[in-house]
Amino acid sequence: MKSSATGCSVEEAMRLLGGRWRLLLVSYLLDGPKRFNDLRRDVPGISQRMLTLDLRALEEAGLVLRTVFAEVPVKVEYQLTEDGERLRPVVEVMRNFGLWLKARSALLV
Amino acid sequence: MKSSATGCSVEEAMRLLGGRWRLLLVSYLLDGPKRFNDLRRDVPGISQRMLTLDLRALEEAGLVLRTVFAEVPVKVEYQLTEDGERLRPVVEVMRNFGLWLKARSALLV
DNA sequence: CAGTATCCACAATGATACTG
DNA sequence: CAGTATCATTGTGGATACTG
Numbered sequence: 001m002k003s004s005a006t007g008c009s010v011e012e013a014m015r016l017l018g019g020r021w022r023l024l025l026v027s028y029l030l031d032g033p034k035r036f037n038d039l040r041r042d043v044p045g046i047s048q049r050m051l052t053l054d055l056r057a058l059e060e061a062g063l064v065l066r067t068v069f070a071e072v073p074v075k076v077e078y079q080l081t082e083d084g085e086r087l088r089p090v091v092e093v094m095r096n097f098g099l100w101l102k103a104r105s106a107l108l109v
Numbered sequence: 110m111k112s113s114a115t116g117c118s119v120e121e122a123m124r125l126l127g128g129r130w131r132l133l134l135v136s137y138l139l140d141g142p143k144r145f146n147d148l149r150r151d152v153p154g155i156s157q158r159m160l161t162l163d164l165r166a167l168e169e170a171g172l173v174l175r176t177v178f179a180e181v182p183v184k185v186e187y188q189l190t191e192d193g194e195r196l197r198p199v200v201e202v203m204r205n206f207g208l209w210l211k212a213r214s215a216l217l218v
Numbered sequence: 219c220a221g222t223a224t225c226c227a228c229a230a231t232g233a234t235a236c237t238g
Numbered sequence: 239c240a241g242t243a244t245c246a247t248t249g250t251g252g253a254t255a256c257t258g
Contacts, residue, residue: 009210019231049232053231071239087206097199145220146219159251
């Protein structure tokens with residue numbers, strides 16, 4: 001995304017979390033540490049490429065910690081940092097709104 | 110955006126609100142009805158085109174009401190619907206997270 | 219005033235194949 | 239297992255000009 005024009009905090013937050021998958025990934029990480037392929041299973045439809053890119057972005061933002069275990073085959077774990085835990089209310093409010101959206105559209109069908 | 114792959118409510122919500130401007134527009138509409146050019150002023154950097162497109166999307170989702178006043182020159186007001194008011198907690202939690210983000214990055218500079 | 223229309227740039231995402 | 243590399247496609251946003 002482009003850089004922020006207004007400097008508004010809502011805009012800043014959406015720049016970081018606005019993509020299609022990021023908040024969704026975070027929502028699964030709220031349950032605890034996950035491996036790369038765990039997340040692939042949790043989020044069917046995401047490509048390996050996007051999973052990597054978005055995890056890296058969250059890592060760079062200090063919200064996710066990536067741990068590599070020197071085993072064979074290699075094992076990599078992703079977990080929220082203490083900072084990343086701050087996203088819990090964001091995910092919850094977004095989930096609630098999404099649930100309401102779905103419930104509403106179910107009424108219209 | 111593509112249609113939802115997981116059907117997850119977080120994903121559904123982000124599909125509707127995920128763009129660069131939508132939640133930002135909603136945050137201004139939380140203050141009360143606004144005219145087209147009011148919103149242009151509130152959100153410097155948005156193009157007329159995107160303002161129109163995003164307002165239409167929010168209108169179609171039933172979150173925003175568009176009212177045209179038959180005056181000369183014509184006056185159009187946008188306001189949140191009762192459903193749109195449900196976004197208040199979403200905006201607030203996102204704003205808080207954005208504020209925290211900015212505060213944190215200020216520490217690092 | 220509040221838009222449309224047209225054209226364009228680039229960011230985001232995806233598909234597929236390959237690898238330490 | 240957990241990625242990279244490459245290429246293609248779509249989506250998002252912008253510039254400019256025009257209009258009822």
